[in-house]
Amino acid sequence: xxxxxxxxxxxxxxxxxxxxxxxxxxxxxxxxxxxxxxxxxxxxxxxxxxxxxxxxxxxxxxxxxxxxxxxxxxxxxxxxxxxxxxxxxxxxxxxxxxxxxxxxxxxxxxxxxxxxxxxxxxxxxxxxxxxxxxxxxxxxxxxxxxxxxxxxxxxxxxxxxxxxxxxxxxxxxxxxxxxxxxxxxxxxxxxxxxxxxxxxxxxxxxxxxxxxxxxxxxxxxxxxxxxxxxxxxxxxxxxxxxxxxx
Ligand code: 4GX
Numbered sequence: 001x002x003x004x005x006x007x008x009x010x011x012x013x014x015x016x017x018x019x020x021x022x023x024x025x026x027x028x029x030x031x032x033x034x035x036x037x038x039x040x041x042x043x044x045x046x047x048x049x050x051x052x053x054x055x056x057x058x059x060x061x062x063x064x065x066x067x068x069x070x071x072x073x074x075x076x077x078x079x080x081x082x083x084x085x086x087x088x089x090x091x092x093x094x095x096x097x098x099x100x101x102x103x104x105x106x107x108x109x110x111x112x113x114x115x116x117x118x119x120x121x122x123x124x125x126x127x128x129x130x131x132x133x134x135x136x137x138x139x140x141x142x143x144x145x146x147x148x149x150x151x152x153x154x155x156x157x158x159x160x161x162x163x164x165x166x167x168x169x170x171x172x173x174x175x176x177x178x179x180x181x182x183x184x185x186x187x188x189x190x191x192x193x194x195x196x197x198x199x200x201x202x203x204x205x206x207x208x209x210x211x212x213x214x215x216x217x218x219x220x221x222x223x224x225x226x227x228x229x230x231x232x233x234x235x236x237x238x239x240x241x242x243x244x245x246x
Pocket of ligand 1: 102121
């Protein structure tokens, strides 16, 4: 699953070009028993299995020795702090990052002594930490210089600016009854920039108002947002008045 995914797309090309190096380690190679066990029954009873600490400690020791220095160790788990674009940028400046992929019910709690951060990619339950780890690798790799062709597009990525993206259109200008917004065909780049800002702000206001608290807005964006909020308040007032019959 991990090998096949890492061979594809932007991350695959980054590895080919030597911009990033990703090694996959099978914890079974760090076991000592005949069955190469990486899990065991939980103390205290109950269903499911728990990942044993020693293979994880041995794997971390081997990685540390090979890379020469303490890596940033992340554990993918629903108990973690939500993985964000800001976290991706932060991890991209670590020389080495280890993504510990949990399986079963989780890992022995003592493993956390070697974990720098627990990260969750969202509030749903997956059957292993491999897909979250691949998500983290992808988002972090995009911050490594040269990985994304256009540095500008990383800087302008909607989440780097803290706002949702504006709508995109390509040819043809008319599909069925749907036309591309006239401003985008106008060639007026100042107007286009303003329209895109307004659309980004309007979408964020409606779909993810929580993002606006942290977004860094320029003067023009603050003004546009105030206008949009006024429009929105007007609509709410209108609805309230209709309900109360005023
Ligand atoms: N975002 N899972 C990890 C096993 C597990 C449980 C506890 C360590 C501690 C997930 C997520 C996720 C399922 C990966 C349970 N490992 N990880 N796994 N959502 O659902 O990160």
